[in-house]
Amino acid sequence: MNDRLFDVWxxxxxxxxxGLTLTLVAYQAGLWAFERxxxxxxxxxxxxxxxxxxxALKILGVDYKTYFDGAQFVHFLxxxxxxxxxVPLYNQFQQVRRSAGxxxxxxxxxxxxxxxxxxxxxxxxxxSERTLLSLAPKSVTTPIAMGISEQLGGLPSLTAVFVxxxxxxxxxxxxxxxxxxxxxxxxxxxxGMGVAxxxxxxARALQVNxxxxxxxxxxxxxxxxxTAVLLPVLVRVLW
Amino acid sequence: MLGPITILLVCQLAGEMxxxxxxxxxxxxxxxxxxxxxxxxxxxxxxxxxxxxxxGLLRNLSLLFVPAGVGVVAHLGRLSDEALPIAAAxxxxxxxxxxxxxxxxAALLRRGGKEPGA
Numbered sequence: 001m002n003d004r005l006f007d008v009w010x011x012x013x014x015x016x017x018x019g020l021t022l023t024l025v026a027y028q029a030g031l032w033a034f035e036r037x038x039x040x041x042x043x044x045x046x047x048x049x050x051x052x053x054x055x056a057l058k059i060l061g062v063d064y065k066t067y068f069d070g071a072q073f074v075h076f077l078x079x080x081x082x083x084x085x086x087v088p089l090y091n092q093f094q095q096v097r098r099s100a101g102x103x104x105x106x107x108x109x110x111x112x113x114x115x116x117x118x119x120x121x122x123x124x125x126x127x128s129e130r131t132l133l134s135l136a137p138k139s140v141t142t143p144i145a146m147g148i149s150e151q152l153g154g155l156p157s158l159t160a161v162f163v164x165x166x167x168x169x170x171x172x173x174x175x176x177x178x179x180x181x182x183x184x185x186x187x188x189x190x191x192g193m194g195v196a197x198x199x200x201x202x203a204r205a206l207q208v209n210x211x212x213x214x215x216x217x218x219x220x221x222x223x224x225x226x227t228a229v230l231l232p233v234l235v236r237v238l239w
Numbered sequence: 240m241l242g243p244i245t246i247l248l249v250c251q252l253a254g255e256m257x258x259x260x261x262x263x264x265x266x267x268x269x270x271x272x273x274x275x276x277x278x279x280x281x282x283x284x285x286x287x288x289x290x291x292x293x294x295g296l297l298r299n300l301s302l303l304f305v306p307a308g309v310g311v312v313a314h315l316g317r318l319s320d321e322a323l324p325i326a327a328a329x330x331x332x333x334x335x336x337x338x339x340x341x342x343x344x345a346a347l348l349r350r351g352g353k354e355p356g357a
Contacts, residue, residue, distance in 0.1 A: 005241040024302075026340050078303045079269070080296060082269060082271070086293075099348055107344045114332060116334035117328075117331065121324070124327070126321075126324050127324035127325065144266050164308040179339050183341040183345045184345075196336035200300075200301055206300065225269075
């Protein structure tokens with residue numbers, strides 16, 4: 001019997017099926033909790049899934065690399081999903097074109113606020129230089145953020161973690177913050193989410209309103225571009 | 240279902256290759272999004288199957304961030320050593336930039352004219 005259990009264990013740890021299934025099951029649990037709590041953004045399915053998976057990996061003594069061998073199939077879909085953002089963007093193109101001026105101004109202000117305030121707050125509370133440089137691109141979508149971080153001298157994998165945490169913070173608190181500053185325009189709400197909280201903010205915006213989702217997806221792409229171009233120059237001048 | 244997936248992957252691949260050939264500071268998928276967008280503009284409409292597949296992917300967009308999020312485990316040491324500055328920077332800066340960006344945009348939109356269809 002023990003031998004057979006061992007065989008099962010060997011199979012599971014060698015096959016990508018376990019990591020993949022664990023990801024989906026944990027996310028379903030997160031979604032279930034989200035629905036049960038009346039779809040409040042304060043219950044974030046990504047956060048719940050991440051915590052459950054980390055707990056499972058710790059208990060089973062499985063390392064991240066082994067887990068990722070399976071989970072990479074989910075991770076891979078981020079690429080096609082980003083391409084798919086062209087569809088809501090196209091559907092909302094009339095609105096996007098009409099608000100282009102306001103969008104570019106908000107992008108410039110938002111992009112610099114996101115990077116500048118992260119570094120300033122981190123510095124104020126005594127973060128190390130490595131951490132500060134890894135924090136700077138935290139509002140940008142993961143692949144661009146990792147590239148910028150490397151260019152600046154940060155740790156790309158640490159930046160990836162900051163990016164996800166930023167998204168979770170934005171997805172969780174974003175709606176409340178937007179209500180607090182009394183922004184009711186869906187275009188502006190979505191754009192703010194996309195600039196500050198990239199894809200996870202966009203996922204949240206899409207849940208609420210298609211216009212907000214389209215502006216958020218566009219904001220995510222634009223802020224990636226703006227930060228990739230501006231931040232390395234800014235850091236070289238100021239550092 | 241197969242058609243739209245092929246379209247998405249072709250756009251992504253074209254994006255990835257262009258980015259590498261021209262050494263652009265943009266990820267391939269973002270350029271792929273612009274390519275697909277240009278294609279939709281040229282075609283003047285979204286084919287129904289593409290609407291369905293794109294909608295399915297985007298409805299579950301947050302699931303796709305879970306594997307990268309679990310990467311937190313590799314940095315637990317640094318995260319707990321610098322917990323306060325990291326938490327302050329992430330929460331403070333994210334909240335601030337959502338508020339500032341949306342506020343600036345809403346103010347400019349109000350000045351520019353009425354919100355259509357709101």
